[in-house]
Amino acid sequence: RESSILVRLHPADTNTKEPLDAALDRNDIAIGGMSSALVTAVIFGLNSICIDPRSVCFEIEDREQWLNDISWMNWSGSEIKTGEALEYLLCQQS
Numbered sequence: 001r002e003s004s005i006l007v008r009l010h011p012a013d014t015n016t017k018e019p020l021d022a023a024l025d026r027n028d029i030a031i032g033g034m035s036s037a038l039v040t041a042v043i044f045g046l047n048s049i050c051i052d053p054r055s056v057c058f059e060i061e062d063r064e065q066w067l068n069d070i071s072w073m074n075w076s077g078s079e080i081k082t083g084e085a086l087e088y089l090l091c092q093q094s
Helices: 020-025 036-044 063-070 077-082 084-093
Strands: 029-032 047-050
Parallel strands (some): 029 047
């Protein structure tokens, strides 16, 4: 099998209109930093290398547990501002 390297720049940095999922479908590995594209790559099941220790994708040891954990990390700004997110999480501890 022939190997190749594909670099997909952020859409703001290029004229490409290719959807992210199309690029991910053609690849086995994703390398990135603090980006939603790398999160999507992990969700898609690609082997992922994260170079930014601040990222939620940095050093994932158990993908299944990571998927469970990240599902609890999605709150809108208004849900955080109103306290709805915190209230929900506090209720889950009881």
